[in-house]
Amino acid sequence: MKKRSVRVAFAGIAALSLLVAACGGSDDEAADDVAEETVEESTDEAAADTCTTPTPVKLQLQWFIQAQFAGFFAAQDQGFYADQCLDVTIVEGGVDIVPQTELANGNVDFAISWVSKALASREAGADIVNIAQVFQRSGTLQVSFKDKNITSPEDFAGKKIGNWGFGNEFEIFAALTKAGLDPAADVTLVQQQFDMVGLLSGDIDAAEAMTYNEYAQVLEAVNPATGALYTADDFNVVSYEEAGVGMLQDAIWASGERLASDAAYADTAAKFVAASLQGWAYCRDNVEACRDIVLAKGSKLGASHQLWQMNEVNKLIWPASSGVGYIDEAAWNRTATLSQETKNLEGGTVLTAAPDAGAYTNDIVTKALDILAGLGVDTSGSSYAPIDVTLNEGGN
Amino acid sequence: MIALARRAAYRTAMFLVALALVVVIWETYKALGPVDGGKLLGVRILPRTSEYAMPHVWDMFSRFGRPEVRGSDRTVFASVLSGAWFSFRLSVAGFVLGGVIGVGLAVVMARFKLVQRGVLPYLVVSQTVPLIALAPLVVSWGGKLEVGPLVWPRWLSASVLGAFLAFFPIAVGTLRGLAAAPAASVELMQSYAASWSKTLVKLKFPTAIPYMVPAFRLGASASVIGVVVAEISTGLKGGIGRLIIEYAREATGDPAKVYTAIFGAAALGLTMAGVVVAVDVFVMRNRPKESIT
Numbered sequence: 016m017k018k019r020s021v022r023v024a025f026a027g028i029a030a031l032s033l034l035v036a037a038c039g040g041s042d043d044e045a046a047d048d049v050a051e052e053t054v055e056e057s058t059d060e061a062a063a064d065t066c067t068t069p070t071p072v073k074l075q076l077q078w079f080i081q082a083q084f085a086g087f088f089a090a091q092d093q094g095f096y097a098d099q100c101l102d103v104t105i106v107e108g109g110v111d112i113v114p115q116t117e118l119a120n121g122n123v124d125f126a127i128s129w130v131s132k133a134l135a136s137r138e139a140g141a142d143i144v145n146i147a148q149v150f151q152r153s154g155t156l157q158v159s160f161k162d163k164n165i166t167s168p169e170d171f172a173g174k175k176i177g178n179w180g181f182g183n184e185f186e187i188f189a190a191l192t193k194a195g196l197d198p199a200a201d202v203t204l205v206q207q208q209f210d211m212v213g214l215l216s217g218d219i220d221a222a223e224a225m226t227y228n229e230y231a232q233v234l235e236a237v238n239p240a241t242g243a244l245y246t247a248d249d250f251n252v253v254s255y256e257e258a259g260v261g262m263l264q265d266a267i268w269a270s271g272e273r274l275a276s277d278a279a280y281a282d283t284a285a286k287f288v289a290a291s292l293q294g295w296a297y298c299r300d301n302v303e304a305c306r307d308i309v310l311a312k313g314s315k316l317g318a319s320h321q322l323w324q325m326n327e328v329n330k331l332i333w334p335a336s337s338g339v340g341y342i343d344e345a346a347w348n349r350t351a352t353l354s355q356e357t358k359n360l361e362g363g364t365v366l367t368a369a370p371d372a373g374a375y376t377n378d379i380v381t382k383a384l385d386i387l388a389g390l391g392v393d394t395s396g397s398s399y400a401p402i403d404v405t406l407n408e409g410g411n
Numbered sequence: 412m413i414a415l416a417r418r419a420a421y422r423t424a425m426f427l428v429a430l431a432l433v434v435v436i437w438e439t440y441k442a443l444g445p446v447d448g449g450k451l452l453g454v455r456i457l458p459r460t461s462e463y464a465m466p467h468v469w470d471m472f473s474r475f476g477r478p479e480v481r482g483s484d485r486t487v488f489a490s491v492l493s494g495a496w497f498s499f500r501l502s503v504a505g506f507v508l509g510g511v512i513g514v515g516l517a518v519v520m521a522r523f524k525l526v527q528r529g530v531l532p533y534l535v536v537s538q539t540v541p542l543i544a545l546a547p548l549v550v551s552w553g554g555k556l557e558v559g560p561l562v563w564p565r566w567l568s569a570s571v572l573g574a575f576l577a578f579f580p581i582a583v584g585t586l587r588g589l590a591a592a593p594a595a596s597v598e599l600m601q602s603y604a605a606s607w608s609k610t611l612v613k614l615k616f617p618t619a620i621p622y623m624v625p626a627f628r629l630g631a632s633a634s635v636i637g638v639v640v641a642e643i644s645t646g647l648k649g650g651i652g653r654l655i656i657e658y659a660r661e662a663t664g665d666p667a668k669v670y671t672a673i674f675g676a677a678a679l680g681l682t683m684a685g686v687v688v689a690v691d692v693f694v695m696r697n698r699p700k701e702s703i704t
């Protein structure tokens with residue numbers, strides 16, 4: 016009992032600190048107009064003027080260094096941030112680090128998070144705003160061995176379905192709901208580890224996997240029956256994007272309060288998004304150079320794994336018809352609607368109400384795209400074509 | 412001294428024998444046990460022996476010598492060693508911090524019974540807070556602390572969590588030790604009109620040492636656990652905890668690799684405890700033998 020009440024107390028403290036952070040700023044309509052003017056002036060100057068004191072910026076990632084975040088590292092490495100007079104510190108994530116919370120607490124200036132998770136935080140009181148949708152498509156898969164015959168979410172019935180929890184499972188639940196299945200009764204949900212061993216040893220019938228990471232892991236493992244690596248032919252793959260329940264994933268989130276009240280922050284946000292997207296454009300055109308940047312940053316995952324990841328991440332971003340980072344209203348609404356309709360294990364939904372209009376803005380990314388147009392950067396990638404990547408054992 | 416050396420040699424030998432025994436049991440079970448484990452009424456009672464679940468011991472050790480990622484000169488051994496060294500330093504910082512707080516609390520509690528009655532229950536409660544709940548909060552609070560040019564470094568959060576686990580056994584052990592002075596000795600000190608602090612330094616601390624040493628040993632390994640868990644939880648880069656997670660992600664294609672990091676963590680805990688024992692032997696070298704526990 017004691018342990019529990021202490022936990023509750025800590026949760027209370029955490030919730031309080033969120034509230035304090037969220038309530039810090041009051042609505043300041045007048046400041047808004049002033050902010051926009053200043054932004055335009057200073058972005059015009061930024062390209063021309065030399066930079067004396069770069070603005071320090073902290074970016075919180077969701078996880079460790081890997082090609083999933085290559086664009087940000089490329090922007091740092093190639094000096095795109097420096098060109099915009101920014102001094103960017105990239106903070107890695109951890110098992111218990113929630114990027115939205117770090118942002119709402121004011122520990123960082125920007126954070127990367129999946130949209131559904133961040134919206135849940137926003138509904139709980141975190142004043143965070145999506146300012147650029149980096150990944151336009153969902154990269155979540157459910158991977159199973161061929162002999163399980165799982166080719167669509169309908170086939171999940173009665174199967175052991177692996178998921179990571181922590182808000183990464185919403186698409187699975189959305190697919191189950193759409194297929195008319197009850198997540199609590201019709202399937203056995205299994206908590207998945209960081210690896211795919213559960214799938215390979217048969218504890219899980221269909222395992223959650225990102226195209227750019229866990230799916231590659233199974234293709235890097237040796238099939239004991241043949242002595243060679245597993246191939247794509249050994250597996251069935253259900254793509255949530257194709258199943259119509261894909262939710263928006265990696266996006267750049269900013270503090271809503273600071274955007275509204277702090278003109279310099281809004282200006283920095285536009286420059287930061289511009290330089291980051293320039294980094295992503297660089298990684299589209301220089302896949303192998305970006306792999307090397309990520310490896311040089313100290314990623315422990317091997318070279319072929321990172322190249323695969325870079326290539327798959329590019330597929331989620333490019334081509335970007337409305338311009339990279341632009342938040343597509345239809346995809347946004349789909350994510351929001353699914354988050355409201357999808358039942359979780361407790362019978363509740365991820366969101367109880369539709370997110371308010373302030374949950375995302377295309378103002379910042381529009382300014383960023385203007386900056387990039389001035390630099391001659393291709394922001395739509397209409398001629399983008401993925402490369403072929405061969406995975407080696409263990410991803411090396 | 413010779414007796415001491417012989418005892419140390421005997422202990423080392425026994426440690427190695429025990430280690431060899433673990434290896435033999437592991438490999439025997441791997442050779443003879445069912446590949447897919449054993450189930451009784453649908454509940455797995457015997458572990459699997461597949462490569463994923465139980466890699467060969469020699470695979471684990473040979474992994475140490477191979478490069479961490481292909482094409483790099485850095486071996487896994489070098490990585491594990493530098494990770495362990497990083498975590499070791501954080502653990503020492505956490506241990507020292509926990510030691511100062513623990514002994515300080517114990518002295519105050521021994522001096523004022525009221526404080527003891529008021530504080531001790533909270534110390535017990537503090538240890539029931541799950542570390543993983545606390546870790547992100549400490550990082551978050553630390554991120555806000557800034558005194559002039561001094562900024563809270565991220566590693567300090569891990570050390571603080573190490574201290575959080577370490578101070579408890581030290582405080583409780585020291586408190587018991589401080590109460591352990593024989594009544595006759597205390598009365599003797601009183602008859603000399605010795606002040607409370609004199610009594611503390613001349614009598615109570617020396618008699619407390621046999622209680623404090625095991626407490627410090629516990630505190631040392633607790634500090635390692637705190638630091639490693641904090642590294643995992645907050646993703647702090649450079650230490651052995653982070654390596655465990657990084658290697659665990661590769662368990663699909665390279666199941667032996669994660670064990671190298673686990674061995675590193677185990678060696679780290681042993682080293683920390685070993686340092687305390689060494690200090691103990693040094694401090695107690697002039698004591699009559701029977702007081703060594």
